[in-house]
Amino acid sequence: MSTLLNPTMQILLLQSAGETAWMVGVAALVAIAVGLPLALLLLVTSPGHIAANALINRPVAAIVNAVRSVPFIILMVAVVPFTRLIAGTSIGTAAATVPLALAATAFIARLFETALRDVDHGLIEAAQAMGASRGQIIRKVLVPEAAPGLVAAITVTLISLVGYSAMAGAIGGGGLGDLGIRFGYQRFMPEVMAAVVVLLILVVQGLQSLGDALVRRLSHRQ
Amino acid sequence: MGASMADAVPPPASDAPLLRLLDIRKTYRGSSAAALDGVSIEVRPGEIFGIIGRSGAGKSSLIRCVNLLERPDTGQVLLAGQDLGRLGRDALAAARRGIGMVFQHFNLLASRTVAGNIALPLEIAGIPASTRRERVKELLRLVGLEDRADAYPAHLSGGQKQRVGIARALATNPTLLLSDEATSALDPETTAEILALIRELRDRLRLTVLLITHEMEVVKTICDRVAVLEKGRVIEQGRVFDVFTRPQSDTARQFAAQMTGEMLPKGTVARLPEPRPGEMRRILRILFTSDASTRAVISEASRRFGLDLNIISGRIDAIGLEPFGVLVVAAFGDPVHVAQAIDRMRGLDLEVDDIAAATAGSEVA
Structure with missing residues (x-):
């Protein structure tokens, strides 16, 4: 790659990769931190579950669905006031991270919920029979038993985030996708486009392999 | 309430x-x-x-x-x-x-080892880690799984899984x-x-x-x-x-039948000879539970009441430590004599059930 790209472009590529890593990393951390409690809330308040409560479940589910319904490019613009509140600005990498985190949270919450729901109800029943509290059921049964599924959900989310982050250029967020559009496409530099694509492929492959390896380690189902 | x-x-x-x-x-x-x-x-x-x-x-x-x-x-x-x-x-x-509970499908946590599964109720009860370890060891010994403490449930046989289930159920005494x-x-x-x-x-x-x-x-x-x-x-x-x-x-009769197997095999009745005119055929299930079972009731019935007795099936078994025997016989003879024979057997503390009766000319099964 170094022979194909001039030094300036090499620096730009590195810089863009760093922006992508930042946006994806921060958004993913927020998504996991907020998405897991949200998923647990959605699960345990669902009908027939350990804290069934339609008054909580329905509105929360509706909000999550609403966020997931909005196309990301529109979401970015729609939440500008919120972005300003959090990031202090509506343009740039930090500003792009806010809608990314928001979209990723709604996305991962549903994936987490599905993974948690896959835990055999018999295990919850066994824990209840032991006198476990709802908190204990969550901490000692639901989350550890769903761990492989949760990791797989994180992998899928990270990869989706890499894709979404390409749209961050629309609000000056930078990143690899933005670089590919501005230099590779608009300035007719196919070698930049190629470099961006190859790098993204490597990143996605790497994330997937890492995720798969972790799932295998965590899974004792054989 | x-x-x-x-x-x-x-x-x-x-x-x-x-x-x-x-x-x-x-x-x-x-x-x-x-x-x-x-x-x-x-x-x-x-x-x-x-x-x-x-x-x-x-x-x-x-x-x-x-x-x-x-x-x-x-x-x-x-x-x-x-x-x-x-x-x-x-x-x-x-x-x-x-109250301990064991389940048909074991309900063991796949993410925990055998020892981890047995420790779960102890953790839930808030028992300190050191006490827990001792208790888990005891329980593993109790169910004969000392050598599988670090195995995951996926690597156990069904019987071993249920032993873990039992140990777990007994963890909190x-x-x-x-x-x-x-x-x-x-x-x-x-x-x-x-x-x-x-x-x-x-x-x-x-x-x-x-x-x-x-x-x-x-x-x-x-x-x-x-x-x-x-x-x-x-x-x-x-x-x-x-x-x-x-x-x-x-x-209850059907469950009992599962155990004693005294239901008539299909086609048995059809293969039995028809009763002679003026006689009847009854298929009797005789249950021997007490000491009376040592008496020669079959030959006695045959001798005293002139019945023809055809043994269809027989079985000796035990419930817990109590033995019992079940005999299914086809009795042929004069209706009055058959009834007398049944009374006699009942008088000897035997349980006699009529499974199927037929009089000459009419087949009732």
Whole structure:
């Protein structure tokens, strides 16, 4: 790659990769931190579950669905006031991270919920029979038993985030996708486009392999 | 469910039932028929009490009502005199620690090793790690799995998984063990092993066991008393030996038949000779339970009443440690003499059932 790209472009590529890593990393951390409690809330308040409560479940589910319904490019613009509140600005990498985190949270919450729901109800029943509290059921049964599924959900989310982050250029967020559009496409530099694509492929492959390896380690189902 | 009534329950005497279910009723939403329709049973300390029924009889709902995994609509669950239905959340959690439960599909955590699974109820009870380790070791020894402590459930056989389930259920030293079809997913050999283990643990730990099953073999092998459940009702209960040697209901009779195998093989009746004119043929099931079984009743009937007796099948078995024999014979002869022979046998304390009768010319099977 170094022979194909001039030094300036090499620096730009590195810089863009760093922006992508930042946006994806921060958004993913927020998504996991907020998405897991949200998923647990959605699960345990669902009908027939350990804290069934339609008054909580329905509105929360509706909000999550609403966020997931909005196309990301529109979401970015729609939440500008919120972005300003959090990031202090509506343009740039930090500003792009806010809608990314928001979209990723709604996305991962549903994936987490599905993974948690896959835990055999018999295990919850066994824990209840032991006198476990709802908190204990969550901490000692639901989350550890769903761990492989949760990791797989994180992998899928990270990869989706890499894709979404390409749209961050629309609000000056930078990143690899933005670089590919501005230099590779608009300035007719196919070698930049190629470099961006190859790098993204490597990143996605790497994330997937890492995720798969972790799932295998965590899974004792054989 | 009167509050004052529950308060008035005296502390249990030593021979008082450990567990009493009083008029338990439960109807699931969207279902017209009651799953449990007024079930009352008493389980005495140290006994193994079985509840047998076909699928859909309400067994599963009933056993789940004991530790309130399911709440009965009405009725009381009294454990050592304590009304579980009236307990608050924390008190119920504490009471549940005094009730172990094993499941048909084991319900072990795949993410935890054998030792980790057994430690789970101890963690839930807030027992410190050092005590936990000791207790887990003890429990592993108790069920013979010392060498599999670090294995994950996925690498265990069904029998080993259920041993883990039993060790886990006993971790918090419960007085009552609930068994929800614990052997139904196991092959016959492993079933026998697990049943032997449960009985041994009952004897060693002075445990009381309430189990549900659809397998006659389980009841016959380890239960002291049994209740037959049908459509959410107890239709018969008593000592296993009594219920299944003298079944009163069709369901109990069919379960008894599974055990004694005295149902007529298909086509047997058709192959028997027709009764001669003026005579009749009766197919009798004779149950030998007492010392009278040593008498030569068959040859006596033949000699004294002039009957022709054709032995169709016979079997000797035991329920618990009590032996019994079942003989199915076709009796041919004068109707009066046949009736006399039956009376004579009944007089000797034998159970005689008419399975099929035919008079000359009319075939009734």
